[in-house]
Amino acid sequence: MKTDQNPLVVVNHLKKHFNVGKGQILKAVDDVSFEIYPGETFGLVGESGCGKSTLGRTLIRLYDATSGEVTFEDKAVHGHKSKAELKQLSRSIQMIFQDPYASLNQRMTVTDIIAEGIDAHGLAKNRKERLEMVYALLETVGLNRNHAERFPHEFSGGQRQRIGIARALAVNPRFIIADEPISALDVSIQAQVVNLMKKLQEELGLTYLFIAHDLSMVKHISDRIGVMYLGSMVELSESDELFENPLHPYTKSLLSAIPIPDPKLERSRERQVLHGDLPSPINPPSGCRFRTRCPFAMDVCASQTPEWKEAEKGHWVACHLYDEKNEAVSLSKTI
Numbered sequence: 001m002k003t004d005q006n007p008l009v010v011v012n013h014l015k016k017h018f019n020v021g022k023g024q025i026l027k028a029v030d031d032v033s034f035e036i037y038p039g040e041t042f043g044l045v046g047e048s049g050c051g052k053s054t055l056g057r058t059l060i061r062l063y064d065a066t067s068g069e070v071t072f073e074d075k076a077v078h079g080h081k082s083k084a085e086l087k088q089l090s091r092s093i094q095m096i097f098q099d100p101y102a103s104l105n106q107r108m109t110v111t112d113i114i115a116e117g118i119d120a121h122g123l124a125k126n127r128k129e130r131l132e133m134v135y136a137l138l139e140t141v142g143l144n145r146n147h148a149e150r151f152p153h154e155f156s157g158g159q160r161q162r163i164g165i166a167r168a169l170a171v172n173p174r175f176i177i178a179d180e181p182i183s184a185l186d187v188s189i190q191a192q193v194v195n196l197m198k199k200l201q202e203e204l205g206l207t208y209l210f211i212a213h214d215l216s217m218v219k220h221i222s223d224r225i226g227v228m229y230l231g232s233m234v235e236l237s238e239s240d241e242l243f244e245n246p247l248h249p250y251t252k253s254l255l256s257a258i259p260i261p262d263p264k265l266e267r268s269r270e271r272q273v274l275h276g277d278l279p280s281p282i283n284p285p286s287g288c289r290f291r292t293r294c295p296f297a298m299d300v301c302a303s304q305t306p307e308w309k310e311a312e313k314g315h316w317v318a319c320h321l322y323d324e325k326n327e328a329v330s331l332s333k334t335i
Helices: 052-059 083-092 110-120 127-140 157-169 187-204 215-221 239-244 249-256 263-268 299-303
Strands: 009-021 024-036 041-045 067-072 093-096 175-179 207-211 224-229 232-238 308-312 315-318
Touching: 009 052, 024 052, 024 232, 041 052, 041 215, 052 093, 052 175, 052 207, 083 093, 083 110, 093 157, 110 127, 110 157, 127 157, 157 187, 187 207, 187 215, 207 215, 215 239, 224 239, 224 249, 232 239, 232 249
Parallel strands: 041 207, 041 224, 093 175, 175 207
Antiparallel strands: 009 024, 009 067, 224 232, 232 315, 308 315
C-alpha cells in the first residue's frame, strides 16, 4: 500500500440518514471522510450500531447517500448513472456479507450462486467455459469442483463464507467491501478466512474495506484503521500506530477490552470501562457525541463538535483534547 498514489476510493463528508417516522431522522452515518488507496486493507471498527455496515452498503450503492460524495477511480458512485455505468460499477466493487447462512440463496446450487455475476456481465462464452470458471474460483478459495452441484445447506459456515468470497471474485473486482465476514464463524475458521483474504489480495491486487468488531483480527489484516462512534469517525491512523499510540478516549477503551494471553498481565492491567449505553442515533448528544461516556469530558464538549484534524502525521482524530495547533494533549499521563 502506497499513500503517495492517487486514492482508489474517496469518501467526502458522507451522510446516510433514515426517516424512521413521526418526523424522526436516524443519523446512521453523519459526515464521514476518508480515503482508501490501491492495494490497501482499510479496517473499520466500532461498537454495534455505530454505522459501520451502513457506511459499507452506502459505498457500494446498496443505500443512496443522503449527502456527501463517494468517488471510485475519480468517478462519482452516487447520482444519476446509465445502465452501462451501473454495470461497470458493480463489476469493480463487490461485497462479502456478514452472514454466510443468509447471504446465499438456499434454492440455488453453488455453481449458479457463483456464476450469477458471470452471467450478468456475459463473461463466459458458453456453458463449458462458465463451469470451468466456477471450478477455478472454487479451487481459488480452497474448495473443489465436487462442491459445485451442492446446495448451501450442505456446507459448514466457513465453507459458505468461502463460497461468498468466490462469488465476489467472479467478476474480477478491484475493490471488495467485507462486512464483518468472520463474525459468524468459529475462531479457528476466522483465521483461515482472513489468511485466505490476505493471500487473494497479494495474488489479485485487491483493495479491501474490512469491517469488523475484533480489533486483534483487524490489526492482523489492516494497513490503516478507522474508528467509528455513533455515525462519525473519531480516529484514523496506520494499524501499528493506532495500537501503540491511541489518541481518542474511545479508541483507548476499545483497545483495553482486547484480552491479553497472559494471566498475570491480564489480571494486573487497568481497563478503561465505558459507562452508560450507546446514545440513540436518532437523538445524539450535542457537541461531541462521545461526551456522555467520556471520563475526560469538558464544558466545550457539550457545546462544540470536535474538528476532524491531523494531530500527528497520518494520524487523524476528532477530540477537544487537542488544541488549535494540532498538538496532542498526552492522554497517557492523564489516564
